Amino acid sequence: MDLQDQFDGFTARDWQTIEEGGPVRFAVIGLGWWTRDEAIPAIQQADLCETTVAVSSTTAKAESVAESVETIDHALTYDEFHDGAAREAYNAVYVATPNSKHLEYVDTAAGFGKDVLCEKPMEATLERAEAVVEACRDRDVTLMVAYRMQTEPAVRWARNLVQTGFIGDPVHVHSHLSQRLLEMIPNPDQWRLDPDLTGYGTSVMDLGPYPVNTTRFILDEDPIRVTAQAGSTGEAFDDVPDETAAFVLTYPNNCFAACTVSQNAVQSSRLSIVGLEGELTIEPAFFPHHPRKVTVARSGTTASYEVEMVDQMLEEFEYFADCVLSGRSPVPDGPHGVTDMRIMKAIYDSAESNEPIQL
């Protein structure tokens, strides 16, 4: 196995075309814990990005964030943002509101000619996700969906191994992601459990994009068929169909991806691919601050690689900026994100109708 050479020679930022430039100045919209603790600190470290505007429900909330970040000069309410306040102070928006609010901020930002980095899932429904794409297409602004796994070196290396045939034709994928949402955010009335804000449900909408999109990215294929099962038993999950869910995505050539997600199980994540000639596992796979181990086996030999941990949000923001500044389209673009929304809708539809859904 001359894999060590391949691993050593692997360039994490194989997408990088620009080392200095910009910066792309961001208005960050929605100041939940993810924006405050992950997105803004990542942008602070970035060479090509800067946060200049904070947008939230109240001036007080926006100001509390603005005060703690030197580069932020404008603290806006959502209404002020829609009215065009400080619109010269930013070139792009990072939309991290509850799912069903994405469209309105994307639409306003695109109307101002701003590029858009939109959190996953793109919106609460497939139709609204399509409207997100249209809003950006009509105004000719860049739209990227915030899939942090696509710029994660472990995932890019795995993709490279699969695409160069190291494990042979993929036959089976297993992927799992779970966490205990109510321990992380001890509030049964949170938006991720409210269908008006989250959309079709919680586990598939919030966690599903990781196994679904990462598998699509690594296989470089889209699934053609879905069967799914979902269920909720805990009281806090009364309004959503999927406290827990399992789904099988059929890829071309009878490659089956068996996936499970749950907002109410121990924190755990894994992605493994079994091929005709070998297999590959990333574990832990999806949590941002876990060191990633990639295990590769072929011809009776198994090798494990600890992949150097990166700040995934930093990589994601730098990639977005690199695309914007070099005038090229990012890979997880709008139509790419709509495909995930279509798959997730199909998962819910299949779980409800008890029928396979063709994609």
Added chain:
Amino acid sequence: MDLQDQFDGFTARDWQTIEEGGPVRFAVIGLGWWTRDEAIPAIQQADLCETTVAVSSTTAKAESVAESVETIDHALTYDEFHDGAAREAYNAVYVATPNSKHLEYVDTAAGFGKDVLCEKPMEATLERAEAVVEACRDRDVTLMVAYRMQTEPAVRWARNLVQTGFIGDPVHVHSHLSQRLLEMIPNPDQWRLDPDLTGYGTSVMDLGPYPVNTTRFILDEDPIRVTAQAGSTGEAFDDVPDETAAFVLTYPNNCFAACTVSQNAVQSSRLSIVGLEGELTIEPAFFPHHPRKVTVARSGTTASYEVEMVDQMLEEFEYFADCVLSGRSPVPDGPHGVTDMRIMKAIYDSAESNEPIQL
């Protein structure tokens, strides 16, 4: 985690009641590679068992095995066996013929009052498996299905951990088993690819019992619902629907087991269970001569245990003999095996009909 004590104190043969006795004298029926290389050598090592009769399609084939094993005094053809030849020379039969032949040998053996250890799957169809159970029940002989994982110490330890609540309520199971059948047995006309001999198909019938039965055993629950997908693309798999298959078994309380099997993918096996409080993985899980590693995680701590490798067939035969000699019924008895057959039939039915099957 006081798991080390629990692990160190774990008694592999917690089922043992008899250290000397018998021996239970076996007629082994069907002399394929598994019987010759795995079953007979295991019986030779057993304290409570002995092989005294070899039964095959021809006298020559039976004699060639009889000559190499000191304790075998009788080499019979299938017809001679049915006619009752040497029936005083054995107390029990081990049936390891192609699936669709199990019933006739079980029926004859039970008619002679012999106890039966029958290979998995029990028969080619659910109806014939039910007939196997009836044949043994009517003659009041012991029937055990040869699930070697149920006496595997790693599996019994995992079961103990799950049953004592170490990982909390199980939420998701992932299990996978694959091998390259045509590299192991380079003959496209082999019985495992012939529906007249194998039954409903190949991957689910031959490999499916490992994820299906081992999960049932560890959870101590039976699934209530199945959805499945299967497909064949390779020419050698033209006559069977499942060169590869994926299925989700729903257990009570929305615990979903996502399983994949393939007779045409790299040799690989895994079983993992994610619970509310922790998780447990056995990998490799199902091949007889792989050292088994059990990894257990809870409260942010992960521990791995290399479980001492046992001869799984020796454990299985000794357990069967222990049950027979002590006059108790084995745990994987006839009705237990029929449940697996019902699940496997449901997997094929669901894959064909595109509908979930209630169990």
